[in-house]
Amino acid sequence: MSNCVLGIDPGYGRMGYGVVETKNGIAHCLTYGCIETPATMVLPDRLYAIHRAVVELVREYTPRLVGVETILFQKNVKTAIAVAEARGVVLSAVAAAGVAVVEVTPTEVKQALTGYGKAEKQQVQYMVKQLFRFTKVPKPDDAADALAVAIATEGQGRF
Known part of the structure; x- marks a missing residue:
């Protein structure tokens, strides 16, 4: 196992991931990026594609811990259910690999x-850019959000 954290920003069309390692503070x-599934795929196939991708990330980076953001209130119930299902696939894949999971809230x-727990999305993305000394905010937004999840997971002393 390495000394890194894998952060996940759940979604089923596009799920962000970011791997962060801390050395000397x-x-x-x-790495960072997104697991994308086309809208033309049926939901079970999309969920399986997410599962395979998460298993591969865990296999490649062997994180000590995986942080998964909890779901915000969704007005669209169908979307909320699909995101919850995708999140469940992630939790299951990580648990099957024997890696501890930390669930972090958007706040x-x-x-x-x-x-500030009520900061705007742009403020969080700016801090991701600054923290990693990137020249610009990682795109898509889901990837930047996943890096933020990894940092929040580590920052809670659960690394």
Whole structure:
């Protein structure tokens, strides 16, 4: 097992991931990106594609811990259910690999990155950019959000 955290920003069309390792108190981004599933795929196939991708990320980076953001209130119930199902697939894949999971709320992520639990999304993304000394905010937004989840997970002393 390595000394890194895998952060996940749940979704079923696009799920962000970010892998962060801390050395001597300094966070380093190992990788980030998105697991994307086309809308033309049926939901079970999309969920299986997410499962395979998460298993591969865990296999490649061997994180000590995986942080998964909890779901915000969704006005669209159908979307909320699909995101919850995708999130469940992630939790199951990580548990099957024997890696501990930490669930973090959006407020905890905002608090960890900006010091203010009601910060705007742009403020969190700016802090991700600054923390990793990126020249610009990682795109898509889901990837930047996943890096923020990884940092929040580590920052809660659960690393």
